[in-house]
Amino acid sequence: MLVVVSPETVAFIRDRGGLLFVWACRSHGPRCTLTTLRASLDPPRRALEFRRIALPEFLVFLHPDMRSLPSELRVELRGNTFPHVNAYWDGLAWVA
Secondary structure (H helix, E strand, O other): OEEEEOHHHHHHHHHOOOEEEEEEEEEEOOOOEEEEEEEEOOOOOOHHHOEEEEOOOOEEEEOOOOOOOOOEEEEEEEOOOOOEEEEEEOOEOEOO
16 A cells, blocks of 8 residues: 655644544445545544554554555645645545
């Protein structure tokens, strides 16, 4: 899995502890189920169960339910007033 992240995003993650947690979130609608990725710099519940991937810049923790991995995990910094990180599965906002 290739992790694509800008220098600004790396600095943002490092300044806040150097840990990135990523998990899938399912939304059930009347016609389909949509799975998107959530990302946080704060450890969620059951964070000790997450799979750890060490990058040179920071640590990525993936939820254990994410059995298959994307070819590319893109991490971007969003928001000016309340900056936060978003994760994208092979460049998509949803998991294919």
